[in-house]
Amino acid sequence: MTTTSGNNSARPGVSVIGLGEMGSALAAAFLDGGHPTTVWNRTPEKADALVAKGARRAESVRDAVAASGLVVVSVKGNAAARDILELAGDALSGQAVVNLTDGTSAEIREVAEWATGQGVGYLHGQIMTIAPGVGQPETVVFYGGSDTVYDRHRSTLGLLGGRGTLVSADAGVPSLYGMAVHGTMWGTLNGFLHAAALLTDEGIEVKHFLEQAGASISALSGIFPMIAGEVDSGEFATPFGALEHHLPSVEDLVKESRARGIDDEFPNYTLGLVAKAVADGHANDSYARLVEHFRKR
Ligand SMILES: NC(=O)c1ccc[n+]([C@@H]2O[C@H](COP(=O)([O-])OP(=O)(O)OC[C@H]3O[C@@H](n4cnc5c(N)ncnc54)[C@H](OP(=O)(O)O)[C@@H]3O)[C@@H](O)[C@H]2O)c1
Secondary structure, eight states: OEEEOTTSOEEEOEEEEOOSHHHHHHHHHHHHTTOOEEEEOSSGGGGHHHHHTTOEEOSSHHHHHHHOSEEEEOOSSHHHHHHHHHTTGGGGTTOEEEEOOOOOHHHHHHHHHHHHHTTOEEEEEEEOSOGGGTTOTTOEEEEEEOHHHHHHHHHHHTTTOTEEEEEESSTTHHHHHHHHHHHHHHHHHHHHHHHHHHHHHTTOOHHHHHHHHHHHHHHGGGGHHHHHHHHHHTOOBOSSSOHHHHHHHHHHHHHHHHHHTOOOHHHHHHHHHHHHHIIIIITTBOGGGGHHHHSOO
């Protein structure tokens, strides 16, 4: 299905299945981008606002899948995503499906394998924003799966976020990219919030601290390429800033926390990792050596 916009460019139709917080934002982005947009949701009333903006309400999943050359799915859980797509029956064959439903790599691969077996051109997408960030130029979306689908629908998918990339031919990989970002975020946030508890215990405003220390904290992101290189190469020897030099600082943080009655579990966990690596003979290695602790044993 195509339409003719004011500037005479034909825009392909898109169907969006699942109109929760995220699916509604995805559908609105396609509508705002001038694409004829068909929507379906289990609870039909959730389509009302989009229909009022110009979307077409599909009466069934089959109708939604058949209506457009690109089908986008965003629901809670990949088991639900597959159950819903199964309702489309043979309308699926030959269609392009982009599933933006979060899950583990195994859950996502299971849907991808099933869909590919139905003759679907399949792409999984991991969107790295909350609903208001959909369509922003800085919004990152990691895609994995069919490069044919990605290339054909690249400009339409670009409406979801300016920084979309195909990271793998394997649909399960984008979720790992997403988890890696989230895991890094939570670790960093836990460290910052522990620091905030320490500062506020002393009566120091965290904002004031940031005014003075913001540059030191921002500089942390500059360390990641070095760590990545060490982990990828397995070479951890370093002339400066080795684990033996981290050890006293982590010990101080734990002691300070304990003395103030602040929860010390988070820094104490770090202390355990550093102390063990030093005891195991890695005192002169970089902090990246600790990756071995997290690997399968
Ligand atoms: N919201 C965010 O900020 C955000 C950010 C990044 C990624 N995501 C991901 O986007 C996906 C959707 O999240 P959301 O926030 O939009 O969720 P949500 O607001 O809770 O909406 C859930 C959607 O899934 C549908 N659904 C759930 N189980 C279903 C089933 N068995 N059969 C049919 N439909 C079913 C719901 O339909 P009903 O309306 O009928 O219940 C609704 O459309 C998730 O994978 C989420 O992790 C969300």
